[in-house]
Amino acid sequence: SQTIHQWPATLVQPVGSPLSLECTVEGTSNPNLYWYRQAAGRGLQLLFYSVGIGQISSEVPQNLSASRPQDRQFILSSKKLLLSDSGFYLCASPNGAYGYTFGSGTRLTVV
Amino acid sequence: EDQVTQSPEALRLQEGESSSLNCSYTVSGLRGLFWYRQDPGKGPEFLFTLYSAGEEKEKERLKATLTKKESFLHITAPKPEDSATYLCAVRVNDYKLSFGAGTTVTVRA
Structure with missing residues (x-):
């Protein structure tokens, strides 16, 4: 079965500091991968998706970037965090009739 | 534009008090509607x-x-362990799901 690992689970970072969140997938090969952000009281906003190594599509202009250095690895980064980057970040991958499988998420607080 | 709207935003129930959550959607050609907890x-x-x-x-x-x-x-006849946020999503194309904002359900014993 497909499993998505995300880390860290929580992160508190000062404004202007860099960010790196990592997601790895097990149980599938060449998966599509997605980064979502979930703000309080709001739905999941698609940030980036990737259909393969080195292939990144951005859904919304923002302070973040994504990379896919390996087939099962997806990284979300920022060079300088903003307060507005705070939120709950989820990595996801399609899983047939289940829609998506999600990671456990990273709670990012920018202070 | 594809859209998913969930209501109510929050629902407080007494244990055993049945209720329903709504997910309304507008999408051209539904290819799957998903519920998540x-x-x-x-x-x-x-x-x-x-x-x-x-x-x-x-x-x-x-x-x-x-x-x-x-x-x-x-x-139906909810228990406290049913307390969670329930998300609805529709598949809008081969690579994307569009999500509603969710309904947060709280069940009191």
């Missing part, structure tokens, strides 16, 4: 997939139904 600080967990109007799926105290414009998640 999300506990605080965790990723969403899959509950149901519905594909066509009239379809129903059931799991323990939860039952999902689908019409051409909306889906309902019925919670």
Whole structure:
């Protein structure tokens, strides 16, 4: 079965500091991968998706970037965090009739 | 534009008090409607997939139904452990799901 690992689970970072969140997938090969952000009281906003190594599509202009250095690895980064980057970040991958499988998420607080 | 709207935003229930959550959608050519449960600080967990109007799926105290414009998640005789945020999503194309904002359900003992 497909499993998505995300880390860290929580992160508190000062404004202007860099960010790196990592997601790895097990149980599938060449998966599509997605980064979502979930703000309080709001739905999941698609940030980036990737259909393969080195292939990144951005859904919304923002302070973040994504990379896919390996087939099962997806990284979300920022060079300088903003307060507005705070939120709950989820990595996801399609899983047939289940829609998506999600990671456990990273709670990012920018202070 | 594809859109998913969930109501109510929050629902407070007494244990045993049945209720329904609504998910209304506008999408050209539905290719799947999904319900997920999300506990605080965790990723969403899959509950149901519905594909066509009239379809129903059931799991323990939860039952999902689908019409051409909306889906309902019925919670029958809820227990405190049913407290969670319930998310609805529709597949809008081969690579993307569009999510509603969710309904947060609190069940009091």
